[in-house]
Amino acid sequence: MITPYRVFIVVVLLAITGLQFRLWVGQGSFAHVNGLKVQVERQTAENESKRQRNQVLKAETVDLKEGLDAVEDIARSELGLIKKGETFFLLVD
Numbered sequence: 001m002i003t004p005y006r007v008f009i010v011v012v013l014l015a016i017t018g019l020q021f022r023l024w025v026g027q028g029s030f031a032h033v034n035g036l037k038v039q040v041e042r043q044t045a046e047n048e049s050k051r052q053r054n055q056v057l058k059a060e061t062v063d064l065k066e067g068l069d070a071v072e073d074i075a076r077s078e079l080g081l082i083k084k085g086e087t088f089f090l091l092v093d
Contacts, residue, residue, distance in 0.1 A: 023029060063070045075081035082088050 024031075026032070060070075072081065
């Protein structure tokens with residue numbers, strides 16, 4: 001015979017099972033939250049790397065704007081700039 005007590009127990013067990021399911025599976029579960037934490041850590045590291053790269057680029061930009069020495073160095077190394085009166089030597093290994 002079904003008593004109100006048994007119905008209550010079944011309802012409570014179903015509620016607990018439903019809550020446990022939500023806790024372990026799906027959005028908001030432990031696994032999902034842990035995965036999000038890993039993504040946040042990875043993105044934070046990437047952001048820091050890009051922040052450092054931006055600082056280097058900013059310093060290089062300021063150097064190029066303010067001084068001609070940097071421009072001359074780049075022209076010499078990348079474009080082969082030779083001034084009048086200089087002799088070019090090509091060393092081959």
